[in-house]
Amino acid sequence: MNNVTQIVKKVRQAPWRVQHQWIGLFLLALVLMAMIAGIYLNITVGATLAGREIQRLRNEIITNQRVNADSETQLARLTSVEAMLQRADAMAFQPANPDEITYVAVAGYTAQSAVDLSTPGKTERVVPVILPEYSESWFDYFMNQQAASASAGGPP
Amino acid sequence: MKRNLHTWRYVSVALLLAGLGIAILVQIIRIQNSPEVAGVINQGDYIWKDFFPPRGEIYDRHGSLLAGNKTVYEIGLDLTINPDMPTVMLAIQMSGLDLNEVNYRISLATDNAQYIILDDFVSAEKAEQLMTLQKAANADPTGKNLDAIYFKAHYGRSYPETDLASNALGFVTEDNHGYLGIEEKYDNILAGIPVRILVPADPRRATEYPIIPPGQTIILTIDREIQAAIENILDQALVSTDASSGTIVVMDPRTGEILAMSSTPRLNLNDYQSITTVFPGETPFNRAISQAYEPGSVSKILTMAGALDSGAVKPDTVFFDEGSILVGGSRIVNWDGGAWGYQDMTGCLANSLNVCLAWVSSIKMDSDSFYSYMQRFGLGHATGIDLAQETSGRLKLPGDGDWRPVELGTNAFGQGVSVTPIQMVMAASALANDGKMVYPHVLYAQIQDGKQSNTRTQIVGTPISTKTADTISEMLANALETESSTALVPGYRIAGKTGTAQIPLSGGGYDENDVNASFIGWGPVDDPRFIVYVWLEKPQTNRAASVVAAPIFKQVVEKLVVLMDVPPDAVRLQMVGR
Numbered sequence: 001m002n003n004v005t006q007i008v009k010k011v012r013q014a015p016w017r018v019q020h021q022w023i024g025l026f027l028l029a030l031v032l033m034a035m036i037a038g039i040y041l042n043i044t045v046g047a048t049l050a051g052r053e054i055q056r057l058r059n060e061i062i063t064n065q066r067v068n069a070d071s072e073t074q075l076a077r078l079t080s081v082e083a084m085l086q087r088a089d090a091m092a093f094q095p096a097n098p099d100e101i102t103y104v105a106v107a108g109y110t111a112q113s114a115v116d117l118s119t120p121g122k123t124e125r126v127v128p129v130i131l132p133e134y135s136e137s138w139f140d141y142f143m144n145q146q147a148a149s150a151s152a153g154g155p156p
Numbered sequence: 157m158k159r160n161l162h163t164w165r166y167v168s169v170a171l172l173l174a175g176l177g178i179a180i181l182v183q184i185i186r187i188q189n190s191p192e193v194a195g196v197i198n199q200g201d202y203i204w205k206d207f208f209p210p211r212g213e214i215y216d217r218h219g220s221l222l223a224g225n226k227t228v229y230e231i232g233l234d235l236t237i238n239p240d241m242p243t244v245m246l247a248i249q250m251s252g253l254d255l256n257e258v259n260y261r262i263s264l265a266t267d268n269a270q271y272i273i274l275d276d277f278v279s280a281e282k283a284e285q286l287m288t289l290q291k292a293a294n295a296d297p298t299g300k301n302l303d304a305i306y307f308k309a310h311y312g313r314s315y316p317e318t319d320l321a322s323n324a325l326g327f328v329t330e331d332n333h334g335y336l337g338i339e340e341k342y343d344n345i346l347a348g349i350p351v352r353i354l355v356p357a358d359p360r361r362a363t364e365y366p367i368i369p370p371g372q373t374i375i376l377t378i379d380r381e382i383q384a385a386i387e388n389i390l391d392q393a394l395v396s397t398d399a400s401s402g403t404i405v406v407m408d409p410r411t412g413e414i415l416a417m418s419s420t421p422r423l424n425l426n427d428y429q430s431i432t433t434v435f436p437g438e439t440p441f442n443r444a445i446s447q448a449y450e451p452g453s454v455s456k457i458l459t460m461a462g463a464l465d466s467g468a469v470k471p472d473t474v475f476f477d478e479g480s481i482l483v484g485g486s487r488i489v490n491w492d493g494g495a496w497g498y499q500d501m502t503g504c505l506a507n508s509l510n511v512c513l514a515w516v517s518s519i520k521m522d523s524d525s526f527y528s529y530m531q532r533f534g535l536g537h538a539t540g541i542d543l544a545q546e547t548s549g550r551l552k553l554p555g556d557g558d559w560r561p562v563e564l565g566t567n568a569f570g571q572g573v574s575v576t577p578i579q580m581v582m583a584a585s586a587l588a589n590d591g592k593m594v595y596p597h598v599l600y601a602q603i604q605d606g607k608q609s610n611t612r613t614q615i616v617g618t619p620i621s622t623k624t625a626d627t628i629s630e631m632l633a634n635a636l637e638t639e640s641s642t643a644l645v646p647g648y649r650i651a652g653k654t655g656t657a658q659i660p661l662s663g664g665g666y667d668e669n670d671v672n673a674s675f676i677g678w679g680p681v682d683d684p685r686f687i688v689y690v691w692l693e694k695p696q697t698n699r700a701a702s703v704v705a706a707p708i709f710k711q712v713v714e715k716l717v718v719l720m721d722v723p724p725d726a727v728r729l730q731m732v733g734r
Contacts, residue, residue: 016163023170030177044360051359058365066309069210069225070280076221076316081384098647098714103723105731111721115219115375119606 202354205365208310209348211328212371214338216380217413217600221316223325223339223425228312229283230276231305233262235269239304243293247302251286253278274305277312277330315425321383323442324376324417324543324598327428335428336441338376338598340544345372345602373603377413377611382406385715386416389708394420397704398696399673403443403577404712405689409585409678411613412594414541415686415720419443443691445541448549448574452657453491453508453701454676454689455570457632458583459517460505462529465624468520471501471631481511481518484561488514491656506635508654514565523554523564530567532619533583534593539616541578541596549575570657580676581689582616587629588651588678588687590622633681643677643706645713647724652677652709654701659694670694673701675709680725688712 013021077083088094136144214223231253233239249255258274265272290302313328326337332350334343348371355365386404394402403419419442423434431441440446463469479495481488490496490510496503504512517526530536536551551573552559566572575583578596586593595614602609620628632651636644643652655674658666673695678687688709695704716722723731 019163020166023166026170027173030173033177047360049359051362054362055359055365058362063309065210066225066227066311069311070227072213072221073224073226073314073316076224079220080317081320081380082317085384095715096718098645098717098724101718101723103727103731112218114217114377114600115215116608117215117219117373117375117601117603118608 201357203357204352205355206308206350206352207366207368208350209368209370210311211313211332211348212346212373212603214325214346215373215375216321216378216383217376217415218379218381219375220380222321222376222378222380223328224314224316225311226314227280227309228276229278229280230308230310231274231278231283231286232308233272233274234304234306235265235271237304239302240300243300244302244305247286247289247293247305248274250289252282253286271306283307283309313425317380318424318426319422320380320387321376321378321417322423322425323419323444324378324414325425326441326544327423327425327431329428336545337543338374341542342374342599346374347371374599375601375603375608376598377408377411377415377600378417378598379415379719381719382716383416383418385719386712387418387422389711389715390418390420393692393704393708393711396697397673397692399692399694399704401443401693403447403689403691403693404708405444405577405581405687406712406716407581407585407596407687409588409594409684409687412582412585412596413600414596414598417442417444417598419447441545442543443693444577445539445543445546446576448547448576449672449691449693450571450573450657450660451575451580451674451691452570452655452672453510454580454653454655454674455573455575456505456508456513456568456655457587457628457653457676458530458533458535459513459526459568460501460631461587461620461624461628462526462533463516463521464501464627465529465620466521466525468525469501469516471627473501473520475499475501475504475512475515477509477511479511481514481565483514483518483565484563486562486565488562488565502631502634502638505631505653506638508569508656510569513568517568518564526564526568527551527553529619530573532617533586534579534616535573535575535583539576539578539582539596542599546578547576549573549579570655577689577691580674581687583619584676584678584687584689586617586619587625587632588684589625591618591620591625593617593619629678629681629684632677636677639702641706642702643675643709643713645679645710645717647726648679648713648717648722649681649725650677650679650713651681652679652706654706656699656701671699673699673705675701675705677709677713679713680722680728682725683728685720685722686713686716688716 210225213221213225216222233244245255245258248258253275261274262272286305287307290305293300293302312330315322315325315327324337326335326339326341328334328339332347334340334346339346348369351366351368353366386406390402390404393399401420404416405414406416407414419440421434421439423431423441435441460469464471476498477490477496479490479493488510491508496507496509496512499507499509499512503509504516530551536549536553538546538548540546551567552563554564563572582593582596585596592615595616597611597614599611601611629651632653633649636650636652641652641654643654644650653676655672655676657672657674659670659672660666671694673692675690676687678684690705690708690712692705692708698704717724722728
């Protein structure tokens with residue numbers, strides 16, 4: 001029994017060493033908390049700034065749309081029938097009469113058709129896509145990775 | 157001793173850091189729970205926000221803008237920051253705003269009002285003047301600032317062509333509602349839906365803002381150049397004939413597309429508030445669809461078409477005109493009171509003989525057959541054209557309380573029956589389009605999500621056969637050539653018919669002094685590209701449609717063949733033959 005006690009006493013930590021361990025653990029926890037808080041703060045600030053940027057850009061889009069509408073209307077006013085007739089008149093043009101026109105057959109000519117205002121290349125409305133990395137949990141991530149690797153390396 | 161010293165140092169550092177951490181936590185908790193922050197979060201969590209989507213634009217068939225949008229401003233006053241009213245009013249006056257309107261709005265404000273709308277739909281020019289004054293006042297530290305004036309930009313309707321096609325377009329009022337014409341008919345798709353909704357104030361939730369779709373853009377069948385040309389011709393015609401009003405409609409008989417539609421008066425759509433002055437009393441906004449009248453002899457083409465189609469007559473059927481005929485116990489005479497002797501059916505049309513047409517409807521046809529054809533031509537029913545405020549006219553039928561037997565005769569030459577110009581155009585499309593009657597429409601296409609959907613041609617009926625349609629067109633073309641009509645256009649074969657109609661009085665009987673003069677025609681006869689309807693109400697220089705309306709038809713066609721690239725018949729047939 002004495003031998004056992006002597007062995008315990010020999011391997012037991014010194015008190016100052018135990019204190020150091022506790023302090024170290026406390027500091028580690030503190031550093032972890034600070035890191036988490038820092039990361040949280042960083043992400044929150046980033047999200048807030050991005051949100052403000054979205055708001056600013058949205059307002060800018062609205063303003064630009066109004067400016068475009070203004071410009072389009074102004075352009076239409078400048079090229080209105082009345083304005084164009086005045087300009088043509090000032091440039092000594094006059095409306096053609098039927099007997100003043102010579103018709104020439106041009107191969108491949110197609111008469112003027114009505115306008116097509118479709119947006120070129122437009123097929124479907126584009127909606128913003130949020131990548132899964134931004135929304136999935138760790139569990140989802142690992143499950144998806146596993147599913148992806150299984151499907152990639154699985155039996156044909 | 158040395159170890160104890162180290163322990164003390166470590167404990168001190170740990171306590172310091174712990175204290176710092178606790179202090180930070182306490183501060184965070186304190187800030188989070190402070191009433192100031194709590195107030196900001198609660199107030200700013202959701203905010204009311206107005207979304208004004210732009211109204212859809214309206215283009216003509218070649219992409220010229222007929223109705224667009226422009227920036228206008230709501231100018232308000234924030235009463236929470238104690239504005240200096242004399243300075244504010246002075247600035248408003250200097251900016252050219254309507255001071256009476258502003259004063260009126262201020263007088264409506266309640267005692268506890270925090271914000272007053274001083275004026276709305278203020279032009280950008282005036283608003284910018286006021287903004288300049290505001291900046292100048294704010295830059296002067298000694299002066300009184302104009303911080304309380306608040307500007308909110310939004311859309312207002314703008315019509316760059318002012319009164320062009322105004323009768324077909326209609327207008328939009330300040331409450332973003334369309335009235336009359338296209339603006340009213342398609343208000344539900346043109347108007348985006350302005351919304352006032354709660355949105356999260358938290359910028360991190362900016363993606364939760366709703367996307368408010370704009371109004372749909374539409375393209376009309378109207379051709380701006382043709383529209384301008386016919387309006388110019390109509391304006392000159394009113395002066396030269398001293399008519400009280402006029403209407404011209406141009407339609408493609410193959411598709412029912414309205415290429416131009418004008419009636420008088422017209423309205424500067426940017427100043428729609430003057431509508432009560434421009435259209436006093438019961439004046440129709442668009443006579444082409446909203447004013448039914450007795451068309452007179454132009455409707456003889458429908459009677460003859462029905463008679464030919466039913467086999468009641470043939471083009472060479474001979475009628476001996478004695479100058480009058482009894483129908484339902486009443487005597488019907490010709491427009492000149494004369495007797496025209498032997499006439500074939502083409503002669504009856506060329507000389508516009510009432511007696512002959514009354515004979516056709518009452519003797520060669522019967523009431524069942526005649527009215528059946530009139531109904532198949534759509535008389536008595538609205539065409540359904542996509543313009544607001546269409547009326548249907550009236551076709552009295554046997555069995556109706558106010559129908560009299562003589563009307564079987566008078567209806568044959570367009571008296572006792574009322575139609576709108578668009579009804580006549582639609583009915584005549586059957587004659588010009590191989591018997592197929594087309595639905596008249598003004599909407600060419602609508603744009604949604606960048607994709608254009610075109611309106612399809614609709615055949616609303618086939619009242620007569622192709623053979624009958626070709627025959628009546630030939631007869632009418634021959635009739636014009638026989639009488640050397642003033643409607644003829646050199647180089648182009650045209651089918652058409654004049655109409656000089658008496659005007660019924662509200663108390664019964666007909667006006668002895670005034671008439672309605674009309675002309676309906678289409679061409680080129682072998683491949684019609686246009687139907688033109690001209691109507692002059694109460695022309696004073698001459699009563700005969702062949703004198704006042706036919707030349708206007710000719711002017712319109714002369715413009716149309718140029719603007720629509722329709723070569724003379726000889727050239728066209730030569731090109732087709734190559």
